[in-house]
Amino acid sequence: MTSLLINALRRIHLSLPTQTAVKCFSTSSYNSNTLDITKKDWKFPPQYTKPREVWIENLDSIEEKKLGLFELHPAVYATVPRIDIIHQNVIWQRKFRWVSWAHTKTRAEVRGGGRKPWPQKGLGRARHGSIRSPLWRGGGIAHGPRSGKSHFFMLPFHLRIHGLTSTLSAKLAQDDLHVVRDLNLPSDEPNYIIDLIEQRNWGPSVLIVDDTDIAPRNLTAALDALPHVNVMPVYGLNVYSMLKHDTLVLTQSAAERIEERILCHLHSNTRKQQAAFKLDQV
Amino acid sequence: MATVWRSQCTFTRILSGKTCRILNNAADLGSKLSPTSQSVTSRKYSNYAHSPLVKHIKEQYEFEVVKKPPEWTYVQRLLPFDTIPQVTPKESYPSGWIPPKDEAKNLPFFIERTRNHELPIYLDITFRGMRKVSAIRKIEGDIWLMNDEVKEYLKNKYCRYVETRVHELGGFIEVKGDFVNALRW
Numbered sequence: 001m002t003s004l005l006i007n008a009l010r011r012i013h014l015s016l017p018t019q020t021a022v023k024c025f026s027t028s029s030y031n032s033n034t035l036d037i038t039k040k041d042w043k044f045p046p047q048y049t050k051p052r053e054v055w056i057e058n059l060d061s062i063e064e065k066k067l068g069l070f071e072l073h074p075a076v077y078a079t080v081p082r083i084d085i086i087h088q089n090v091i092w093q094r095k096f097r098w099v100s101w102a103h104t105k106t107r108a109e110v111r112g113g114g115r116k117p118w119p120q121k122g123l124g125r126a127r128h129g130s131i132r133s134p135l136w137r138g139g140g141i142a143h144g145p146r147s148g149k150s151h152f153f154m155l156p157f158h159l160r161i162h163g164l165t166s167t168l169s170a171k172l173a174q175d176d177l178h179v180v181r182d183l184n185l186p187s188d189e190p191n192y193i194i195d196l197i198e199q200r201n202w203g204p205s206v207l208i209v210d211d212t213d214i215a216p217r218n219l220t221a222a223l224d225a226l227p228h229v230n231v232m233p234v235y236g237l238n239v240y241s242m243l244k245h246d247t248l249v250l251t252q253s254a255a256e257r258i259e260e261r262i263l264c265h266l267h268s269n270t271r272k273q274q275a276a277f278k279l280d281q282v
Numbered sequence: 283m284a285t286v287w288r289s290q291c292t293f294t295r296i297l298s299g300k301t302c303r304i305l306n307n308a309a310d311l312g313s314k315l316s317p318t319s320q321s322v323t324s325r326k327y328s329n330y331a332h333s334p335l336v337k338h339i340k341e342q343y344e345f346e347v348v349k350k351p352p353e354w355t356y357v358q359r360l361l362p363f364d365t366i367p368q369v370t371p372k373e374s375y376p377s378g379w380i381p382p383k384d385e386a387k388n389l390p391f392f393i394e395r396t397r398n399h400e401l402p403i404y405l406d407i408t409f410r411g412m413r414k415v416s417a418i419r420k421i422e423g424d425i426w427l428m429n430d431e432v433k434e435y436l437k438n439k440y441c442r443y444v445e446t447r448v449h450e451l452g453g454f455i456e457v458k459g460d461f462v463n464a465l466r467w
Contacts, residue, residue, distance in 0.1 A: 043365070048392035048422045080451050267397050268365040 036068030089163030104144030203246025391423035
């Protein structure tokens with residue numbers, strides 16, 4: 001019953017005042033003393049849209065436990081999801097690392113064809129100068145693909161930022177973004193993770209994002225056999241991976257870090273990042 | 283004839299230049315080099331650092347690292363801001379800038395300030411000045427209500443119908459014509 005109520009609340013994104021939330025939970029089976037409710041004080045407080053509240057969940061048991069409530073900044077996690085900008089980001093991520101190795105030979109590179117096949121006049125045949133001309137079967141290819149073609153380009157900086165906020169907002173609005181306290185697991189069995197995902201209805205593929213580069217040993221050992229569950233540090237977060245996985249699981253520190261970095265970019269002078277990309281700049 | 287004379291001149295000049303250089307070097311050396319050794323050792327040093335006149339230069343200097351001394355506050359004053367600072371509230375601003383009002387947050391729609399605390403109202407001039415479109419960006423809340431009010435306001439002010447275009451997802455309204463000063467009411 002309580003879970004139904006919670007789900008309904010989450011679905012309509014109703015932002016309850018803190019008092020009501022606590023009262024709602026004191027009647028439930030959860031211990032309200034352990035429920036940790038954080039009101040955040042941002043450097044750039046939200047102006048008009050209210051902050052989004054999310055549950056802090058746990059990973060150390062298969063059953064879902066609510067460990068607390070957590071606020072997310074609406075400028076990062078509750079913007080209008082612009083699917084056109086998300087699409088531009090996906091296209092950019094597919095293209096900038098794509099080098100096309102398709103290759104054809106021109107008439108100069110196909111073997112032979114140096115001799116005029118028959119005299120220009122007097123035979124009643126069409127005039128030809130080489131048997132490797134593009135008109136001939138087995139001849140060279142005119143305007144064919146030449147290998148090593150780079151499709152590199154850089155999406156403008158603010159479109160990259162907007163793509164991240166759009167995707168995070170879409171994930172949160174669709175209830176596909178979950179915040180966990182930490183990544184400590186009781187065992188290193190892959191079945192534990194599979195059961196956990198099944199129990200919480202997270203969909204087959206899950207992307208776990210942590211603040212640090214080093215994930216706990218139990219998690220990495222369990223995920224070694226699961227190609228559809230992946231771990232990523234915060235600096236690797238990108239639109240393509242978020243869309244590729246069904247569910248995005250952020251640790252609390254990762255959610256704060258993403259928020260802090262994006263808010264910093266939204267409120268700073270980005271002239272340097274907006275300058276034309278130079279190939280030797282990184 | 284003249285050319286020959288000139289070339290001879292240059293030749294002599296080069297020679298004299300060379301001797302001059304050696305002489306200058308000797309002058310630098312002071313009394314160490316005797317004038318007899320000048321002409322014998324006419325060596326060209328391609329690198330300044332390889333010259334025997336240059337002593338070993340110490341490139342690394344000894345210093346002591348002090349964490350958080352009181353002088354650091356003076357360094358911090360010189361460092362650039364990492365984010366654009368908040369406005370300090372004042373009675374009036376000499377530039378004519380108007381601070382955002384707090385009661386605006388209770389209205390059904392809201393225009394957020396840009397990162398530089400300016401109103402996001404712009405004029406787009408295209409087709410070599412033939413098309414002017416004023417754009418109000420960063421609109422949150424009920425954008426259609428705002429569209430109606432903007433149309434009503436401009437109609438009363440200019441006594442003519444104005445054409446607008448609303449992008450709901452993008453959160454902006456474009457008004458056909460140059461109404462930037464009117465929209466910054």
